[in-house]
Amino acid sequence: MSDNDNVITVTGEWRKPPINVDIDNRPFYDGLKAHKLLLWHCNQCGAWYWPKSYCQNHENEPFAANMEWTEASGKGKVFAFNRHHWAFHPGFKDDVPYVYALIELDEGPLISTTLVGETPDDVHDIGQEVEIVYEDHPDQGFTLPRFRMTGN
Ligand SMILES: [Zn+2]
DSSP, rough: OOOSSSSEEOOSSSSSSOOOOTTHHHHHHHHHHOOOOOOEEEETTOOSSSSOOOOOSSSOOOOGEEEEEEEEOOOEEEEEEEEEOSSSSGGGGOOOOOOEEEEEEETTTTEEEEEEOOGGGGOOOOOEEEEEEEEEETTTEEEEEEEEEEEO
């Protein structure tokens, strides 16, 4: 996939709830801005985490030195979804109907998102394959992870 066909640029005012960037998740959002999905990865056993956590499989090195932000595939499957025909927040008014989904990334962690690029009716079952789309918001200076169906 080229760098262009998995990037959406949205300009103008941001009307949805603010995103919460803090010291623990800043590398995740910095990665998105660079169009990379970074997850918290254990270099000792290979487990992946999102959000950031100590590895739960063994004792961790001091200051979690065994853990590192590492680029993930950006691919996953629909774990759960619901279709919104009514906006629960005014910022989503122009998006309805839209699909809110929990994605099980190929690396294991779950990530919540709304789906893009297809009509909501294309989502009909858990296990359908998806891939990440980077939604750039240059006016706000952040990028959000969204996902689209890959047709399987
Ligand atoms: Zn581990």
